[in-house]
Amino acid sequence: MTAYEQGARYGQGQALGVVRPASVKEVQAVVRWCSENGIRLVPQGANTGLVGSSTPDASGTQVVLSTSRLRGLCEVDVANRSVTVDAGVTLQELNDQLEPHGLWFPIDLGANPTVGGMVATNTGGTRLIRYGDVRHNLLALQAVLLSPAGELINMGRALRKDNTGPDLKQLFVGSSGAGAILTRATLEVHVRPTQSATALVVPTSDDAVLQLLQALEHDLGDYLSAFEGLSGNAMQAAIDHVPGLRNPLSPDPVPEFAVLIELETASNKAYTGVDLQESLNSFLQDQFEQTIENAVIGNGHELWKLRHSISEGARALGKPIAFDVSVPRSQIMAFRRAARELIEAEFPFLHVVDFGHIADGGVHLNVIWSSDSEQTYDEAVVTKLRDRIYAMVVQEFAGSFSAEHGVGPHNISYYQRYTPQTARQLARGLRQLVDPMQLCGTVSFGP
């Protein structure tokens, strides 16, 4: 059972058992039985979440409900550009089904979650600026309620315009699995790009990063699919510790900060004449001396491999302390500066290896407690660091303490700290409506 008891980053418990229903009827039976016996259910998809919300606690009293066998349906409506899919189908399986139609579900992540998990986490990823998060692409949702226990509810239809009362499915998007078992979703899907262009650029200053982003959105905004910030530390960690990577700017040294730009288009060059890489290159040419001082163009595969290797590189340096935060993107460079200054001043033995989704304001402020540090790893110091950084994000920068990983046992205490009383009361009321005994999920959003 270990695979079901241990989370991808946090969450390590002991389950009473694991159930793997293969149909909605079986889910309903499990929910009814758990409800009658007062047993808590922990829904689990691919168990790739990063806040511990898909694994049981240590009590040995909770049942893991795995959706891994709920994968009978993956029905594409090509003309509607939508797909209706069972909760246990993975992102990769979904995209495999869509590919022959020239379509895809463009949420891009460093994992392969299930559709149910993606809805419960409202995943975003690197291409959010172009395609939005899961919420933006969710047309309909089916769930088994805890109250009335085992009752099936269908929320929404395969429609882009439907305003017939409150949009109930929103209650279960980003729910962290609380309140109901998600069994099926209808998603809007998109035309798969046929052309892309990439560049890694070195901005002249922090201000230049935002100027560059704005210029890009005004000049090539129809195509912008990613605008990712990479710190020098993060690039260096990947280059040093992940085989097959090199400094793409060589012989120039690894810069203090760089931006990975990606443009994509599905449009037909025969009609548009657009060569995206040429467009990007001539745009960057004009940005030289204005906002950028160095750039390497093309070779998207190598640049993305560098970007996606940062987490692995960082882990090689020591114990990572991860922050998945966001701020208004107008504040992102100022926040990054302030956070680094704080860590340098108060936690000089820690090493910042940050990267982020500049275009959507997301910052993965990864901090490393080096394995060869003179100071030994201390959970109390980590807690102090978390307190300081989250306070800065939320109070000084009007940001979020969990941008895209959601809330689980790992960070629920910050929900309680930073969510105003009125909002928590309303959240508790919502939960009580669908799950009055709090039998589904690992967190309570109440006061």
Added chain:
Amino acid sequence: MTAYEQGARYGQGQALGVVRPASVKEVQAVVRWCSENGIRLVPQGANTGLVGSSTPDASGTQVVLSTSRLRGLCEVDVANRSVTVDAGVTLQELNDQLEPHGLWFPIDLGANPTVGGMVATNTGGTRLIRYGDVRHNLLALQAVLLSPAGELINMGRALRKDNTGPDLKQLFVGSSGAGAILTRATLEVHVRPTQSATALVVPTSDDAVLQLLQALEHDLGDYLSAFEGLSGNAMQAAIDHVPGLRNPLSPDPVPEFAVLIELETASNKAYTGVDLQESLNSFLQDQFEQTIENAVIGNGHELWKLRHSISEGARALGKPIAFDVSVPRSQIMAFRRAARELIEAEFPFLHVVDFGHIADGGVHLNVIWSSDSEQTYDEAVVTKLRDRIYAMVVQEFAGSFSAEHGVGPHNISYYQRYTPQTARQLARGLRQLVDPMQLCGTVSFGP
């Protein structure tokens, strides 16, 4: 007080009074007073809604709360591409503020609603396929709750990624004004297009309409901003009755059905080389004989004027009976055919003047009771027609009886008829959480 008592299409009542608070504090005081005295509040923005949800009933006991003076704030964060705006600011005023920055809020409607009204209605409009509805562009929302009475709640921040518990603002999007007074919103805004291309095309068949849409999305999908269906009857009504219009396809006759295509881009031609009208023209050239048999290209102003004059033209023919429905867009031509056949068979004295947003599945199935019909207008017949059409939409085509106009006293009975019991119970529970005495708004979404 008449202006506040009479709706734009439905809703004609008598108010106890009209209050026009100029600040959130004043809204809070009004809400507290109404709560203490058990008086129902009807929030009203620009009163442009089409389902009667912004006007009081005939009892003379309800107070209209107009947001027309809540317009002190309209703060643009250019680098964040967002705006924080008071609920009483209109769409036009908002866009006037955004224009100097090369930005806009791209919801395109035949009216000039307030921001609060747009959130409460979750407006969509003609460019939904490109930009989404209001829900897709809402980052944060402020409201005054009825319970605790007069309490201010801030939901969300100016963030694109924020997953810290249930997204409470969703409770008030498309609420029809029920449950709380919306006072302020933060919206994502977009880069204003600098180039557009239009064409009016005549498809070879119903199937060809969907083939054309799919080809367009695959070949020029980055730019597609509208794909509007116009019936021949609708075009003819506009041409006959609205001054300054002509048949754009002349000397060919007005076709039975045509599609207005619009492409838009904000991208800089200096970098892309794209001439959108040329791209569209060469795409259409290849579609000749495949999906289209006639086309007129360019002259967007004239084509959009024709499209936007349909309602006025239809009104000149007699009494309009409006249907704002949607179906999965893969079914839209089949639905249109079935609906027209039903009306021809069972209501041969009525005249169908339909148009629709093909790309998002929305159909404005306007039916006219001609002023020179032999049969005199009969409300019972209208009700029978409504029952038949809505049953067809919802039961046969898995569609929605209210695509973008929302639910108000005008159509609440269809909500009750077509929303499953489980969903209605949950909706009632939601309402009870925020407004247990049902003091705000004109409709109840319960059983």
